[in-house]
Amino acid sequence: MSQQECYQEFNEKDYEDVTPMSIETGLKDELCRIMYTDEYKQLMGWTRAMLSKNELTPRAIRLTSKLIDLAPAFYTIWNYRYNIFSHLLQDCPDKESWTAKELDWLDEITLNNPKNYQIWSYRQSLLTNLVPNPTMKRETPIMNMMIDDDSKNYHVWSYRKWVVKFTGDYSQELGFIDRLIQKDVYNNSAWSHRMFYLKNIEPDNVVINEEINYVKDKISSVPQNISSWNYLRGLYKLFKSNQYDSEIIEFITPFVNNLSIDQNNDQLPEIQSSYALELLAYIYSLTDQRELSTHYYKCLATKYDPIRSNYWNHKIELLSQ
Template sequence: MDALEPELEKILDFEQYGTLTPIAQDDGVNPLAKINYSKEYEQGMAYFRALAAKQEYSIRAFNLTCFLIMHNPAHYTVWAYRFQVLNHIPELIPQELAWLDSVIEDFQKNYQVWHHRQKLLGITKDYKHELEFTKDMFASDAKNYHVWSYRLWILQSFQDYTEELSLTSYLLEDDVYNNSAWNHRFYVLFESNAKLERSLQDELDFLNDKLSKSPDNQSAWNYLSGILKKVGPNQLGGIANQLEKQLPSSNRFLLEFLAEYDPTRSKVIYEKLANEVDTDNQLLWNWMIQQVPRT
């Protein structure tokens, strides 16, 4: 193998840790599509295989995984080995968390980094730090699937939902069309084990305020439809009447909700949608008319 790149020579530190025989990648005799790795990465992986073969969980192994991750952050085998090193040298975990926080902007859409944080939290149990961390992440991207999924896992694991209503209220104040925030709020209030002092009427008032200001917001209408499925029509008479008075009778989303809320009006509403309000989707509404049970 060629002479070591200076950074790798420093990381591997043969004088302190001992020499290693690199293990080259075996692509076979005639690889179909040989990947053109950089020299640094190819060398780093050859020595990584050597470390893994001898199950060395040392500082140099830790530093080498950092080097490789910065070249290829999706390499889950390297992430898994890094976690094993941390298991053997747990005093590195605070340093690891600080490093993760510093590089997360580059890795925020990477599955492996979130799984790594999740495994570390299984050791530290410091979920409040991670909740604050995810909240900070929403400042740069309030719809990041990975951040929301990680936060949900934390909540389900540690059963502390005390900040979720204020968080989603804040995010929806900033962007009422944030479907991720609506979805999270619905889970917390209607599907989780959270014991929150929040009446249904308070939530309906909150929702009515959002819909009156953004009547075309399908996320909010879906939220109301979800509540309807959870609590039934008897508890939604107030908001249904309010919305019907406040909004134009030509509002497609209002009409869809009213058809769901009051099945006795469904056929008439779908006919209005098909022939007047939403003729571009006439085939859909005609099909919906056929689904209405005959009396």
């Protein structure tokens, strides 16, 4: 047995000795008959037969490759492939080379199936149990390609969080995230990953202050961006004990055009950011200035964010309790 046998071109003649187990269709209580192609029925027939005998051979690997090309979301086939691969790997003298080959194959499948979570589950199982020396460096190119293609692909972001924690390598994350935010400051997935990064590196106060300056710069360039405001609020909640000093309040206030408590609805000015007003209302709700907080929530309910008026009125009710 050789590595090459597992990845050579698929050939139907290799399965002539296999009696296929047919897929049952046209059953009495069948609500909707699935129109399988002849190719799929043939491949599944062989696979079911070999799976029933737990055949763990190179030709079984090749068969799963062919079937995954046709049905990449078929979880059973992914599980079968894992069992085959882990079995063959036991007697392999060069496990690192073989697992690298499997990951190369998986990269090709991934590029053609960006929203398939089974791919990432399979990859995680390989790294956890079979890859001798898993590294962030090996995983970075495919993840970057997938996120560049779809910067909000939930499956890739989830996997990236897992693999960073699994390898313990956070060295590439800040530069990677900054590139994405520079490209699209509204990318909430990137902001979320930045917070994930900070929470896991145990930053000191110098780093947090640098982050506050970083997000203030992004807010100044695009004031009406909920992602950056939530990030700022998260920094103070997680790393500043929810203590907002006068400096940050002075930064926020101009975005609401110095809105004051003595202005009625007819006098309310245009503001740059309703999210800034929301944050100020929250900050003042933590202090003895609840009257000002109530006023800001009323302004949100009546003028600046009336679509969520029920929510703002609820916040006002909570303040009066």
